[in-house]
Amino acid sequence: MPMDLSEINFRHQVDGEKLVIGIAQDYQTREVLMVAYLNRDALELTLKTGKAHYWSTSRKKIWLKGESSGHLQEVKEIRVDCDADSLLLKIKQKGAACHEGYYSCFFREVDSDPDFALKIIKKKVFEPKKIYGE
Amino acid sequence: MPMDLSEINFRHQVDGEKLVIGIAQDYQTREVLMVAYLNRDALELTLKTGKAHYWSTSRKKIWLKGESSGHLQEVKEIRVDCDADSLLLKIKQKGAACHEGYYSCFFREVDSDPDFALKIIKKKVFEPKKIYGE
Numbered sequence: 160m161p162m163d164l165s166e167i168n169f170r171h172q173v174d175g176e177k178l179v180i181g182i183a184q185d186y187q188t189r190e191v192l193m194v195a196y197l198n199r200d201a202l203e204l205t206l207k208t209g210k211a212h213y214w215s216t217s218r219k220k221i222w223l224k225g226e227s228s229g230h231l232q233e234v235k236e237i238r239v240d241c242d243a244d245s246l247l248l249k250i251k252q253k254g255a256a257c258h259e260g261y262y263s264c265f266f267r268e269v270d271s272d273p274d275f276a277l278k279i280i281k282k283k284v285f286e287p288k289k290i291y292g293e
Numbered sequence: 294m295p296m297d298l299s300e301i302n303f304r305h306q307v308d309g310e311k312l313v314i315g316i317a318q319d320y321q322t323r324e325v326l327m328v329a330y331l332n333r334d335a336l337e338l339t340l341k342t343g344k345a346h347y348w349s350t351s352r353k354k355i356w357l358k359g360e361s362s363g364h365l366q367e368v369k370e371i372r373v374d375c376d377a378d379s380l381l382l383k384i385k386q387k388g389a390a391c392h393e394g395y396y397s398c399f400f401r402e403v404d405s406d407p408d409f410a411l412k413i414i415k416k417k418v419f420e421p422k423k424i425y426g427e
Contacts (some may be wrong), residue, residue: 163408171307180328182316189323191372194379196312206409238325238399239411241391245328247399257375265372265381273342275296277373 162203168244169199172214179244181213183224183256186235186249194255195224197246209234211248224276228290230254260287296337302378304335307350313378315347316391317358320383326390327398329358331380345367347380362424364388392413394421 169177178196185192195213199204201221204212211232215222231253238247239265258262258281270278303311312330319326328345331339335355345366347398349356359365365387372381391398394417404412 164409166411170306173305180314180330182325184325189325191316191318191323191325191381194316194374206403206405223391235401238414239401239403240328240398241393241395241400242398243411245398246403247325259375261375264374264376264379266375267373269340269371269373271340275298277300277377280372 162206164199164202165238166243167202168198168242170180170242170244171196174219174289176214176216176219178214178216179246180213181246181248183211183248183250186251186278187259190263190266191265192250192262197215204209205234205248207239211250220255228258230256230290232256241246255284257282260285260290294418296340298333298336300377301333301373301380302376303411304376304378305330308353310348310350311346312350313380315316315345315380315382317345317366317382317384318385320365320385323398325399326384326396327387336380338383339368342411345384358390360386362392363386364390366390366425389418393417394424411413 171178181197183192198214201212211224213222219271232250236249255262261281262284266281267277305312317326332348334348334387335348345358347356366384372382389396396416396418400415401411
């Protein structure tokens with residue numbers, strides 16, 4: 160039986176693909192780890208497998224998070240916002256979420272003093288070259 | 294002096310407007326409250342005033358969060374992701390973030406048993422009619 164996802168509003172469009180915004184959040188610490196888009200198939204695969212799948216707007220294909228790094232995201236719960244066009248994925252992160260080696264992709268902050276430059280405020284948890292190659 | 298926001302990548306587009314995704318998170322409890330877009334002017338206003346401003350894709354204008362409800366968001370910190378196209382706003386929320394009366398817009402979950410319907414899992418903290426009128 161196909162899933163009834165008619166309540167979900169895939170209103171965001173990139174190159175004609177209909178998408179929802181997906182936010183991955185550590186289900187225990189509540190740290191926000193990354194943001195990516197999901198199309199309907201990515202959401203179905205996520206629900207069926209319990210592993211986060213996203214839509215890659217650059218590669219134009221579905222992407223199992225961690226397929227090359229092994230850094231899979233086990234989905235514990237999915238929350239939906241009032242417009243039903245954004246999802247909050249409460250996940251258990253294997254390894255780290257960011258391909259640059261940080262646990263969270265939000266490893267920089269806007270530093271107002273003096274010039275609103277971006278400042279790295281986290282430490283790497285893995286070395287990208289060792290996971291993805293040179 | 295104009296702010297140097299050249300590192301920020303306003304790559305998301307809705308009706309030609311260049312945008313970044315903004316996630317508002319309670320700076321203390323880490324609860325994710327809402328998602329909206331910011332254009333460059335909304336980000337500048339947010340940085341200048343310390344109050345979250347977004348770009349309304351439906352009204353096609355900048356919107357001070359809380360301008361009609363009084364439910365302002367005081368911005369404590371702004372994190373930037375690896376692609377610099379999404380911002381995490383660590384905020385102190387006055388009242389509630391959701392216009393439907395919930396503290397967070399993510400007040401529903403996808404309920405896998407039995408049919409992936411959306412289920413309300415939070416309680417309202419205000420009655421929308423009292424704030425916005427009928």
